[in-house]
Amino acid sequence: MMQEKNIRFVVFKPQMLEDFQKQKIKTYFPENSMVIPELDCYLDAINVIYTIDGLENPMYVKSNAASDFPRAMMKQAKIVCFIRSGMEIFKTSFAGIPIELHHNSAGYKLSKTWQDEHGGIMSLRSNIDSKEHRIFIEWVPPMDWRTRDKGHPDKTEKDLIDKISGTPGVLSHNLFGEKKCHFIENGDNFKMTYRGPAKGFNGTVFV
Structure with missing residues (x-):
């Protein structure tokens, strides 16, 4: 289980939302793309973006939708993690x-x-x-x-x-350009292996 009361998650897959909520983790799921107009197609179902802040909006990521290589995508987030889950990687639309x-x-x-x-x-x-x-x-x-x-x-x-x-x-x-960005591996049902990147979470403890 993950323990950090200030951490906020933005997930892009209903199953992710369900699994995180079972662990009583604060999670935000944008059911309507108009809710967060800053999002673009490069943030898809296999991405999880973490932010640790007190903002009402759990994530504020600006990106230029017209750009093929939007470096601004992650700049407003406090912590960015890309999580790959199970067979999801075999979709034709993935983010790496x-x-x-x-x-x-x-x-x-x-x-x-x-x-x-x-x-x-x-x-x-x-x-x-x-x-x-x-x-x-x-x-x-x-x-x-x-x-x-x-x-x-x-x-x-x-x-x-x-x-x-x-x-x-x-x-x-782009992904590892900043210390806040991590690529995370996990197994089924989000039994996450965070031991390596945990040090990048400003003291966040993963157990």
Whole structure:
């Protein structure tokens, strides 16, 4: 169970709402997209956004809906976590780590080989933007990304940051750009594994 009286959740799936409420966790579910007009299509059913503040609106995330790579999406949130749950990842519409690739041979090769090499699921977020000389992709790491390399210590978020940032062809990436952003793995029924990222929650204790 998760214990933090000031934490607020915004969820985008009815089952998430039900599961969190069973644990008596404050949860907000926008039944009508007009309730929070700041939301856009990049926040979908597999995302959970946490904010720790006293605002009446539990989340205030501004984003430019016309942008293919909206960095502003997470800037107003206090804490941002992306949670992958069960088979939900196999939907055609998913949200992962937005990555910009150079529109050159290195970037194009990476868009074809990254998933084979690192696992997970990758999708072309938008068409190649020849004017901007970049390719937009979206990658969801595999469930075993922390232990994928056998014989090596468990990977951390910093390891993943360094791997993405240091790969030829990568122009930028968005999810781990700030300490408040975390990718979280969880099993069935939201038996969450928060031991790694818990330190990023300003003292929030997960038990």
